Amino acid sequence: MEWNITSGRPVYVQLVEQLEQALAAGVFPPGSRIPPVRELAADAGVNPNTMQRALQELESRGLLQAQRTAGRIVTAENGELTLLRQKRARRLVQDCLTQLRGLGMNEEEIETLLKEVQNGNDV
């Protein structure tokens, strides 16, 4: 998967976000095994201990499950993932609306625009 660790914010927080994104997008499908910590860490160019911490966080949220001897799998029962996807989608829409309002558009105009874009009509 693609990693993008920027400066200024804790690496751990960014790893959690990007792993969440990958899970929501189905990069690692439910029930599948995720790569070992060391591999993920080398791939992202981050410290294995930091990656481990991020994975543990996702585990405690129920998105991942530790297997006793064989690493971690993505939680198969999909409630948590659906919730995560909805939360992310909601945030995207909110960001988009905030920016559109920043351009001075009112709700009606936004609605019209949304329909237009959906139907593939260009300006």
Next chain:
Amino acid sequence: METMYEARGLKKLYGGKPALNGVEFAVQPGRLVGLLGPNGAGKTTLLKISAGLLTPSAGEVRIAGQLPGPATKAMVSYLPDRMALPREQRAEDMVAFYKDFYTDFDGYKAGQMLADLKLDPRQRIGAMSKGTQEKLQLCLVMSRAAGLYLLDEPLGGVDPAAREYILSTILSNYSESAAVIISTHLIGDIEKALDEVIVLKDGAVLTHQSVDALREVNGKSVDEYFREVFKC
């Protein structure tokens, strides 16, 4: 778990001028630690004492509880800050030499790394460019299964692509029972790979904390933090 590395009240005088002035810190196994500081802060001196190449004027270093000596040299893999390989030898001669010399040396791994970095095993060291010599030296050092790696500026002379490779080598080489101390000025390239940073200033520890704690508290990267603290 036993502390892998400890410096206590470490001092080193060069002709009356202190290079180290009471350095104290400890490193636990499984940690990747960045040793940062401006020129002349004492990074190289600290690593040389730790590798057993210099004796401190006062204080001591303990590696897995022992003073530097033959026993610690068997478990410490040290990358010096300058080229320390005989120029008339070939890369493959050095691999054979290291294999003879260190029981924890993995010849297969060394061959693999040389191939990945496109080094010719038959090339004479004296005929290599500076960057290539550094790559070879690093391959040798990282091919040992050591308990403690002391890397004095491993990224300085090599190109950005090789830096990435070296970094990922250090990361994939990670072991819970080994610690790595890396001195470098290329903080931006390496900080996300580190657990902790130790910043030296005028021969003493200015700060020693986890990278994420430093980023969180200061709201900036370690690189930016360093530039601010040591602004000229």
